[in-house]
Amino acid sequence: MSQFADRRSTSLWMGVGVAPNAAALRSDGECDVVVIGAGIAGISTAYELAIAGSRVMVIDRAKIAGGMTARTTAHLGAPCDDGTSVMIERRGEDISRRFYESQMAAIDRIEEIQSQESIDCDFRRLDGYLFQALNTDGKIIEDELDAACKIGIPVYRLVGVPLAHCEQQHVLRYPRQGTFHPLKYLKGLVAAIETKGGTFYADTAVESVEERDDGKVVVSAASGKVTARAAVVTTNSPIVDRFALHTKTAPYRTYAMALSIPKGAIPDALYWDTLDPYHYVRLQPGDDRTDYLIVGGGDHKSGEADDAEVRFQALEAWTRNLVPAVQEVTHRWSGQVLETIDHAAFIGRNPGNNNIYVHTGDSGQGITHGVVGAMINSSLILGRECKWVDVYEPSRKTLAGIGTYLSENLTPLKNFAEYLAPGELNSLSELKAGHGAIIRDGLSKIAAYRDEAGKLYARSAACTHVGCHLHWNSFETCWDCPCHGSHFAFDGTPLNAPAVGPLPEIEIPDRP
Ligand SMILES: Cc1cc2nc3c(=O)[nH]c(=O)nc-3n(C[C@H](O)[C@H](O)[C@H](O)COP(=O)(O)OP(=O)(O)OC[C@H]3O[C@@H](n4cnc5c(N)ncnc54)[C@H](O)[C@@H]3O)c2cc1C
Ligand code: FES
Structure with missing residues (x-):
């Protein structure tokens, strides 16, 4: 039995208060754009709008950045995490190329913002290593190499990663990926938004978002209404529609843990293997002598298993086998990601509305998706060009994803x-x-x-x-x-x- 059997989910980031003084909404208000949901997607969107001169209000049901963003492992990786080869099958080469380009642009944008706003958030550019899982063949590596070459993703073929038993594994190295401390970054963004006049409201559950005939949007909570020119719904899973987007996404629980590790024990990089669900590993700076190794995996459809202890034990055993230098387990947590039928998020105008925008379908790339979403939705609101609108269009229908669509929609029927x-x-x-x-x-x-x-x-x-x-x-x-x-x-x-x-x-x- 693990030392954690009696402890609840605690992520490595949860001690950081992103906007600890944010109060609840207490009266009616007006602004240019109201953002509902303060995770990476909402706060990044508010930032892009605030620096463009928009008056923004950000409203969250709970505390600011206390949702899935507080449970991330924050790999900033640009290749589609379900596989570039699979994405090309679903969306073709042109969209897959631009998907990669947009995800890379998100990493660039985080790097640029943390530098411009002087946010101390442990941001690093790192190599990402996709490695052949133990006791599997190397076919996925071959397929991913072919797919990456087809659409021009920079990638290098290697043998071996610096993890135990992996000296002979087939590997792909993707340069210039990244990582950071997600909540330190968002704390810096919140400060920058507030300096530009933006305001944050915590503990305020939005109950409805409606577009009036005059085009204005009214967002209602029990304690007040906000009227704005536009609303962006970044509640992770959208509260504005009942079926249209929900039938194209499926929720999966995923598990993560942090273990202490002596500094320098493995090179600072992103590592993930070829299993389904895959394991994902990276380092987070600790004190002078020790870092944290964060490992994630063990995914299952939400609600279809209640065996977290078994999954943590498997994750820990896998980690100790590949990284024998790890010491004690310091944190364990779980969270949820929403997989889409074609692996890209749904970002843009909410189908049927003119001035209500949505962001959902984060998949295992919710951090970079959050930043891509901020670039797209702010551009649409500000009337600026954005070259990735069609990649993420919420009303798209992906015929090649129909099998996944049908199988995921059996869940409600069975349910x-x-x-x-x-x-x-x-x-x-x-x-x-x-x-x-x-x-x-x-x-x-x-x-x-x-x-x-x-x-x-x-x-x-x-x-x-x-x-x-x-x-x-x-x-x-x-x-x-x-x-x-x-x-x-x-x-x-x-x-x-x-x-x-x-x-x-x-x-x-x-x-x-
Ligand atoms: C264990 C784990 C590991 C992950 N690892 C990675 C990774 O390595 N790389 C990566 O890119 N992604 C990763 N992800 C995914 C990523 O972390 C998430 O997709 C992303 O943080 C979601 O951000 P968000 O802003 O969409 O949602 P959230 O952070 O959940 O924010 C949504 C907010 O909306 C608020 N809200 C909901 N309803 C209402 C309402 N009615 N009124 C007002 N507010 C409301 C919530 O309180 C919440 O604060 C991981 C996720 C998990 C769980
Ligand atoms: S989340 Fe849709 S029915 Fe529960």
């Missing part, structure tokens, strides 16, 4: 069938302290959690987005929705979009 199944426990009296479970109550299902002190929380098990059946996540102590990525705290409070409303409380007698 609704679960309402007919029996509960996981027969009655609330079987629910132990510190556990969550689904319990049948007549025709409906209850999402029940009993805290360590024995207090019961009984909520509807139907997600408030479009009603999918929730699943308990014992590592995160929350309810995960397998359909489009909502998460709810044990008391029903929404934690992750697209859900906006809380799970309704169920009145039920508790006889422990």
Whole structure:
């Protein structure tokens, strides 16, 4: 049993307060552009607009940069993380080339901003190594090399990476990738935006975003309304539409951990292997003698497994095998990414609106996608040219992705069938302290959690987005929705979009 069995998800970044003084919205307001959701996508968008002279307001349901951005591992990698060869099959050579170019431009933009704004955020340009996983053949490396050459991605073929047992593995080296400390970077961006007159509101859940006949957008929260010329919805999974974009994305849980490692034990670089799901590894500076090795992987569809401990043990064993110099595990956390049917995010005008813009489908490249999204959406709002609009167009239909589309959309169908199944426990009296479970109550299902002190929380098990059946996540102590990525705290409070409303409380007698 790991030393962490009783500890909750804590990422390496969570101690950094990005805007600790941001207060809740308390009255109505007006601005040029209102940004909803303050992660990498929202804050980067606000920055691009603020430096162009727009008055921006940024609103977040929780704290600023406390969402998936606080759980990233922050590899800044430009090649499509699902494989360039796969992307060419789905989108062709021209779009795949421009996808790479836009992701590279995002790394350049981060480098430029941190330098211009003097943000001390551990930014480094690094080589990225894709290496043949142990006990697999080298075909993926061959395919990726061919694909990269076809569209002009700079890449070098090597044998061996400086990881144990990998001396003879086939490897591709991608130069000039990068990494940084995501929250230190965003803290610097927030300061720059505030200097330009932008304002941040935390603890303010946006309930609706509407476009009026006069073209203005009205964003409503319980404590006030904001009227603006445009709104950008960067809530990770969009709160503005029910189906159009959600049927083209699928939520996956991914796991990460940090281990201490003596400085200089392995070269500072990005490493990822050819497995599916792949392992991803990089260093983060620590103190004078020790760094952190961050490793991620173990992905599964959200809600379809509740075995974080097993996944962490596998990640740790894999790491100790390839990097024997690692010492103790210092942090463990999980989070979610939204995979799209053709591997690029959906960024641009929300289908059906003129002045509401969206950003979703981050995939494993949500940090670079966030920065690409900021460049695209700010250009569209400011009426400037942007050469990647068609790569990320939200209303696109990708015929080559139809198989993935159909298989991912079986999840909601399978999920609704679960309402007919029996509960996981027969009655609330079987629910132990510190556990969550689904319990049948007549025709409906209850999402029940009993805290360590024995207090019961009984909520509807139907997600408030479009009603999918929730699943308990014992590592995160929350309810995960397998359909489009909502998460709810044990008391029903929404934690992750697209859900906006809380799970309704169920009145039920508790006889422990
Ligand atoms: C373990 C892990 C490792 C990863 N590793 C990498 C990596 O190495 N490289 C990479 O590029 N990407 C990586 N990613 C992906 C990347 O971190 C994310 O895709 C990215 O941070 C998402 O940013 P975002 O701004 O879209 O969303 P978020 O950071 O989640 O921000 C969305 C915000 O919207 C707010 N919100 C939601 N609903 C509302 C509402 N109704 N009203 C107001 N606010 C609302 C939320 O509170 C949240 O703060 C990783 C992700 C995970 C989980
Ligand atoms: S997130 Fe869409 S139904 Fe739950």
